[in-house]
Amino acid sequence: MINFIIRGFGRYAPEKVLTNTDLEKIVDTSDEWITTRTGIKERHVVADDQAASDMAFESAKMALADAGMDASELTHIVCGTFTPDSMIPSCACIVQEKLGISGQACVDVQAACSGFLYALQTARGYLMLEPDAKILVVTSEVISRRVNWEDRTTCVLFGDASGAVILTSGTEEESPRVLDSMLAADGKLGNLLTVHGGGSAYTYKLGEPVGEEFFVQMAGRDVFKHAVRSMSSICNDLLERNGLTTTDVDVLLPHQANYRIIDAVGRKLEIPEEKVFCNIHKYGNTSAASVPLALSEAVESGFIKDGDLVLLTTFGGGFTWGATLVQF
Numbered sequence: 245m246i247n248f249i250i251r252g253f254g255r256y257a258p259e260k261v262l263t264n265t266d267l268e269k270i271v272d273t274s275d276e277w278i279t280t281r282t283g284i285k286e287r288h289v290v291a292d293d294q295a296a297s298d299m300a301f302e303s304a305k306m307a308l309a310d311a312g313m314d315a316s317e318l319t320h321i322v323c324g325t326f327t328p329d330s331m332i333p334s335c336a337c338i339v340q341e342k343l344g345i346s347g348q349a350c351v352d353v354q355a356a357c358s359g360f361l362y363a364l365q366t367a368r369g370y371l372m373l374e375p376d377a378k379i380l381v382v383t384s385e386v387i388s389r390r391v392n393w394e395d396r397t398t399c400v401l402f403g404d405a406s407g408a409v410i411l412t413s414g415t416e417e418e419s420p421r422v423l424d425s426m427l428a429a430d431g432k433l434g435n436l437l438t439v440h441g442g443g444s445a446y447t448y449k450l451g452e453p454v455g456e457e458f459f460v461q462m463a464g465r466d467v468f469k470h471a472v473r474s475m476s477s478i479c480n481d482l483l484e485r486n487g488l489t490t491t492d493v494d495v496l497l498p499h500q501a502n503y504r505i506i507d508a509v510g511r512k513l514e515i516p517e518e519k520v521f522c523n524i525h526k527y528g529n530t531s532a533a534s535v536p537l538a539l540s541e542a543v544e545s546g547f548i549k550d551g552d553l554v555l556l557t558t559f560g561g562g563f564t565w566g567a568t569l570v571q572f
């Protein structure tokens with residue numbers, strides 16, 4: 245039996261902040277609309293010379309320092325992103341190069357906003373096969389380059405950021421320990437949230453301008469409905485599988501997509517608001533980066549304390565969703 249121990253947490257958000265008031269100058273929107281419908285007040289956006297790997301590099305360095313580890317000790321890099329620097333090489337390979345190391349197995353995992361829980365589960369799989377592995381699980385998203393800045397229904401929702409953890413095996417006495425995880429998807433609902441452009445189903449010719457399909461397109465209301473239903477039901481399934489109930493949960497940390505979704509999931513699970521971590525007002529929806537970014541902040545601020553049972557849950561395009569239990 246392998247114990248999956250998180251050795252370090254890291255996060256990074258770019259310096260540039262875009263407030264709701266700034267957005268009022270770009271599209272026909274208002275701070276009041278964005279705040280009441282989403283809870284978002286501001287989001288971070290990359291500088292012109294930054295890509296996903298640059299942010300991943302920063303959060304990876306923080307996680308390694310937190311773990312007291314040198315990059316050369318890593319055996320695997322698993323990167324969750326739907327906005328990698330390029331199709332080839334993968335973001336994981338570029339992060340490896342930036343860390344000044346080589347030889348590690350490097351792979352990107354694409355599960356949209358569920359990217360972190362999928363990447364973490366991939367890392368647990370590697371650890372089952374290679375218990376001595378030391379794995380960087382890093383997520384990074386540059387969504388500001390994949391939203392249509394003329395579409396007010398999507399561009400106000402997202403932000404750029406990165407989050408990372410270091411996962412190794414350990415003893416039952418060590419913590420934080422990943423206890424269990426469940427993942428799910430339903431490809432029939434894929435068309436409700438898409439970024440088609442750049443994919444092989446679309447034919448492009450050199451010099452052609454890009455169209456709307458290159459950017460996030462979303463049926464917001466449908467996403468909302470499925471997000472609440474899927475996250476709450478997989479959380480209940482995971483708790484039940486572990487002989488637990490929502491009253492055992494000390495902290496619920498959901499994907500930060502929209503405050504109303506976070507609130508609705510908490511209510512459905514009957515977990516009181518004061519146990520639900522939320523930082524969406526500062527970052528917006530940072531997709532795969534949102535959970536490790538929130539985790540890192542929740543640990544540093546003392547919102548998550550030693551001994552806490554923490555329930556993570558995500559939902560994203562695909563549709564994909566998941567839940568993970570971590571014992572601190």
Ligand code: ACO
Pocket residue numbers: 272273274277278281282356357358396397398400401437462464465467468471501502505529531559560561
């Ligand atoms: N500013 C002002 N008005 C707006 C804006 C805006 N930014 N965006 C939409 N509106 C208008 C609409 O045009 C509409 O106007 P109309 O009534 O005149 O037609 C009105 O506001 C209401 O629009 P709705 O879409 O019905 O608003 P709703 O309350 O559903 O909120 C929202 C929209 C915030 C997008 C919500 O549906 C939502 O949060 N959905 C989930 C989105 C999400 O989290 N996606 C990420 C999922 S995870 C991933 O993998 C990326």
